[in-house]
Amino acid sequence: MIQIDQLSKKYKEAEHFSLSGLDLNIDHGEIFGLLGSNGAGKTTLISMLSGLIKPTSGSFKIDGLDYTSNKKELKKLIGIVPQEYALYPSLTAYENLYYFGSMFGLKGTLFKNSIEEHLIRLGLEKFAHKKIKAFSGGMKRRVNLIASILHQPKVLFLDEPTVGVDVQSKTVIIDFLKELNTSGTTIVYTSHHLNEAETFCTRVGIIDHGQLVCLGTPKELIQNEQGAEHPEEVFLAKTGKALRDYA
């Protein structure tokens, strides 16, 4: 589904590569977890795959489409849930979803029904006509998630979708993502929560200093690391204990 070939990114004023020669294949129907410390290159990778930033070198294909010559087609194929809330605070949840869905060319009764169904599915039906600025972090995350899947993308990129979210909202989000995956959507998501990734992902990759240091199913990673019983232990064994502070 996603073929990444020697993908690298170096920002203009940065001294080091944020992502360096990354090779990775993600199959159709996978829930792939990208794990890594702050500044490891997770968001950079997702931003490049979503077409938000240009790679310095290397290439990638999504569903057989090369990013350089099929930008429009790729945008229809993918959905993005960014780390920050991408919603208009003074509009209601329904208005936000109506606007973002319309930007993908959706219209008509089916589209409006789809908004309502998703709001019900994620427990937001009572708040459909309330302004986003009055919403809690978890509610905003759920609206953000709906906004990114209204056009039924084949691949969904989520950048830390459960950060700052309570347990109840997190459970609803994870269950909903599992449902999406069952219906055929490939999911690529980044997270700091290793236990969440262990139960949720079919495969995980650990990124450190812009390079993929480890790849496999959560079970495989634990089995392959001598003495490790938890994902955190694998993570620390692969990335070390040094702090990752960048400015």
Next chain:
Amino acid sequence: MHKLWVSAKKEFWLLTRDLGGLAVLFLMPLLLVITITLIQDNTFKTIQENKIPILLVDLDQGTVSDQVNRNLQESSLFEIIKEDSETNAQDLVQKGDYQLAIILPKNLTKDLKRKIDQNVSRNFSRIRG
């Protein structure tokens, strides 16, 4: 077209819910218009109120000098101060009391009329042959 329409709708929603922004949107141009009008009005008043004093020595006392005098008064740019003596007028300008003196010489009207008559007669005689 649908995208454009929905974007316009979204902008309208955002604008109508931001009363502060809406007020600024209309009040700022209004404030600008008022400020510029006041500045221009002030400049115009300054020009109108400050007249340039000039001396007028009318030795002609004829219709031409009357016409010159009237036009200068009507222009409202000058303050006309009448002076009887040409020598006094020259002294006052040289001293720097006045920037300018207009001297209309004696028999200006008569001389001009005679000159015109001469020119007309000469032109007619040329036509007649």
